Amino acid sequence: MQAMKSRPLRLVALLAALVLLAAGCGRDDGGGDTGGGAQTDGEVKTGPGFDGTTIKLGVITPLSGPVAPVFGIPITAGNQVYFDKVNAAGGVAGKYKVELVKEDNVYDAAQTKPKYDKIKGDVAMFGQILGTPPTQAVLADLKRDGIVASPASLDAAWVREPNLLPIGSTYQIQFINAADYLINDKGFKGKPICMVAVEGEYGDAGIQGLEFAAKELKFDIAVTARYKPSDQDFTAQIQQLKNGKCAAVFLTALPTQTAQIIGGAAQQGLTPQWVGQSPTWAGALATSPVSPVLQKTFLWASEGATWGDQSVVGMKEMLADIAKYKADQQPDVYFVFGYVQAIAVHALLEQAVENGDLSRAGILKAVEDVSVDYKGLLGEYKYGKPADRDPSRETTLFTVDPSVPGALKKLVSVSSDAAKKLTFEAS
Amino acid sequence: MTALIQRLRRPPLTTSYANDLRLFPSWTAKAGMLALAVLFFALPFTLSDFWLGVLIRVGIFAVGAIGLNLLTGYTGQVSLGHAFFLAVGAYTWAHFGGELGWSMVLWLPLAALIGAAVGAIVGPFALRLRGNYLAIVSLGLVFIGLHIWNNFESVTGGSAGVRGERAATIGPLDFSALDVFGQKLTDDQSFFWLVWFFVALGALIATNIVRTRPGRAMQAVRDRDVAAEVVGVNLARYKVAAFALSSAYAAVAGALLGSYSEFITPDQWSLPLAIQFVAIIIVGGVGTIFGSILGALFIAGGPLVIDDRANSIPLVKWLVEQGGMSTATFNQLLFGLVIILFLVLEPHGLAGIWFRIRNYFKAWPFSY
Numbered sequence: 001m002q003a004m005k006s007r008p009l010r011l012v013a014l015l016a017a018l019v020l021l022a023a024g025c026g027r028d029d030g031g032g033d034t035g036g037g038a039q040t041d042g043e044v045k046t047g048p049g050f051d052g053t054t055i056k057l058g059v060i061t062p063l064s065g066p067v068a069p070v071f072g073i074p075i076t077a078g079n080q081v082y083f084d085k086v087n088a089a090g091g092v093a094g095k096y097k098v099e100l101v102k103e104d105n106v107y108d109a110a111q112t113k114p115k116y117d118k119i120k121g122d123v124a125m126f127g128q129i130l131g132t133p134p135t136q137a138v139l140a141d142l143k144r145d146g147i148v149a150s151p152a153s154l155d156a157a158w159v160r161e162p163n164l165l166p167i168g169s170t171y172q173i174q175f176i177n178a179a180d181y182l183i184n185d186k187g188f189k190g191k192p193i194c195m196v197a198v199e200g201e202y203g204d205a206g207i208q209g210l211e212f213a214a215k216e217l218k219f220d221i222a223v224t225a226r227y228k229p230s231d232q233d234f235t236a237q238i239q240q241l242k243n244g245k246c247a248a249v250f251l252t253a254l255p256t257q258t259a260q261i262i263g264g265a266a267q268q269g270l271t272p273q274w275v276g277q278s279p280t281w282a283g284a285l286a287t288s289p290v291s292p293v294l295q296k297t298f299l300w301a302s303e304g305a306t307w308g309d310q311s312v313v314g315m316k317e318m319l320a321d322i323a324k325y326k327a328d329q330q331p332d333v334y335f336v337f338g339y340v341q342a343i344a345v346h347a348l349l350e351q352a353v354e355n356g357d358l359s360r361a362g363i364l365k366a367v368e369d370v371s372v373d374y375k376g377l378l379g380e381y382k383y384g385k386p387a388d389r390d391p392s393r394e395t396t397l398f399t400v401d402p403s404v405p406g407a408l409k410k411l412v413s414v415s416s417d418a419a420k421k422l423t424f425e426a427s
Numbered sequence: 428m429t430a431l432i433q434r435l436r437r438p439p440l441t442t443s444y445a446n447d448l449r450l451f452p453s454w455t456a457k458a459g460m461l462a463l464a465v466l467f468f469a470l471p472f473t474l475s476d477f478w479l480g481v482l483i484r485v486g487i488f489a490v491g492a493i494g495l496n497l498l499t500g501y502t503g504q505v506s507l508g509h510a511f512f513l514a515v516g517a518y519t520w521a522h523f524g525g526e527l528g529w530s531m532v533l534w535l536p537l538a539a540l541i542g543a544a545v546g547a548i549v550g551p552f553a554l555r556l557r558g559n560y561l562a563i564v565s566l567g568l569v570f571i572g573l574h575i576w577n578n579f580e581s582v583t584g585g586s587a588g589v590r591g592e593r594a595a596t597i598g599p600l601d602f603s604a605l606d607v608f609g610q611k612l613t614d615d616q617s618f619f620w621l622v623w624f625f626v627a628l629g630a631l632i633a634t635n636i637v638r639t640r641p642g643r644a645m646q647a648v649r650d651r652d653v654a655a656e657v658v659g660v661n662l663a664r665y666k667v668a669a670f671a672l673s674s675a676y677a678a679v680a681g682a683l684l685g686s687y688s689e690f691i692t693p694d695q696w697s698l699p700l701a702i703q704f705v706a707i708i709i710v711g712g713v714g715t716i717f718g719s720i721l722g723a724l725f726i727a728g729g730p731l732v733i734d735d736r737a738n739s740i741p742l743v744k745w746l747v748e749q750g751g752m753s754t755a756t757f758n759q760l761l762f763g764l765v766i767i768l769f770l771v772l773e774p775h776g777l778a779g780i781w782f783r784i785r786n787y788f789k790a791w792p793f794s795y
Contacts, residue, residue: 136588
């Protein structure tokens, strides 16, 4: 009986001893918000992902799976080419080399957090997180860990997020400007304007933009047809458009669906003026069977310059960089997006060096001070405190023309009064 | 000292029925539990956040798999609808924890209750259907669920998904940032304890159920439901109860998954997740609690390990570089193959292999 009494105590003691022993081993993790034992190197404060010589940037993007060749691979190539140039010139502030730590999340929100956890201790910030759902999936962690990320997504929700460095305009602005162009310059006033949007936040953003434009420019949206991301058949939506006798259709879709919807409508004799949100386009569409229809009826709403236009400073520099660091790169609008994103991230890092602090807290602070020169590749974005941020209000409309590299030719740049009236709420 | 030597010499064989029913039948089992307890306390201080994240996911899958094993492994009701019940729990978190900010003391039991209630509604189908027919009906549940999650926007956020506060607090304890002796822990360190506490609790409850009267009734239903009814087992009661219990486990797992990810989308709760749970109990061992945890370790943790170590495994490295295959694709092929091999070669799963090894040493030196 005596032995029985003391047994639990013995157990507890043994347990405690073992725990202490194991805890003594410590863990090799630069994560957490400890700042990684920040020290001072000359003037610039170091932190996780910056050891005084190299700045490491995390990239979470689809490098395999169906979305990879369209978005993930070209955007990441754009990031890489830009930072190759920066490194060849010595690096950030002429001395700190930049290294990209790339992780493949197959465009799956659920796989994004493990990838984030895997590299968060090794990176100073995230130079790219591709897409709205993956960004949503780690937003809470970014705030908790005090890390900055640049989303490769034009969602309006990012404008007021302190831990994000968004670039460009938003999906809403693209459609407001495009609608302004059609109504005021192309005589679509009084004609039925329609909308096809995928379900989800991205589709909602397109609808919000067109509805805002409808209110400002005083027109009615005749038909709003929606579909599920997994849909393969769009007969019902096309029939809705036919019944509405649509003269112009605004499309918020992904590239695979762009071909099916526009091609399917053409087969049924419906060829309205199409306006596509920036992610509706993929280079492969230019050589696909729907290309003739697209050339006649499609306007692509985005930002920037025609590929190869040497009169735009940013484009000229980019083409020179491609020739030097990735000669086999095909003309691709998503490459440009990645390149431009890297311009913004680079400017942020320069700002942090100027502030003398490349720790996580320092980079987070630098987001408020940074200003970025996009050299004509993207409209100007006013940064600052989250409440004062103002995204680009500019949209460039492109037509499809296989005779130019990249098959997209700049038609006109619009920054309408209506788009300037759009306001952004904190989430 | 002599007592210790004697105890070590005595082979830990089961010699009575009462001994067979004991929770920890031998000193080796007790030592094993002690070692696990040490790991439980020590791992957050030794592993990196990434590996803790892997183990958190494994733990969450283990809780769900224990539930499926109670239903499929012990009661013999094949279900492909487990993903649906996980979603029920996850959206319970999303609404009551993520949106309204209730304490975990409230939303977690609520998830279990709602899960059990939904399970009890579905349960009666099992009274009319058996085997493959039940599997197909439960499969339908996943698709009905997808429709609901995509359209019940006020709670699920539609197909865009819903983001919410973690709300993992019990009184002063916040499992997204615990304080241990003045040291502030990361969210993965803290959440690890939360999840594995529930794995232990879930395993304990399940073990207690299966080694007592209801467990024997459930196994009788599994082996032959008509015969079970003849000897006095109330079929309606046990089949429905098994569904309710299993769904409650799934809902708790779903709620923990939601709280840990802080963001859930409807396409998470589709067929692949349901299949994954079936794979876990097949690979781990049908009809064992312990196997559910082993299976989760293998099926939920394995792909992440391979993905992390892709560069140091020659075959994977070669396939990725030469074959143009991604590690994600490789994982799908590998784990598909593993399921087939387990079904054909080792129907008792990892737990079966473990039991054989254990029995060999138990009877040593007379193991033949």
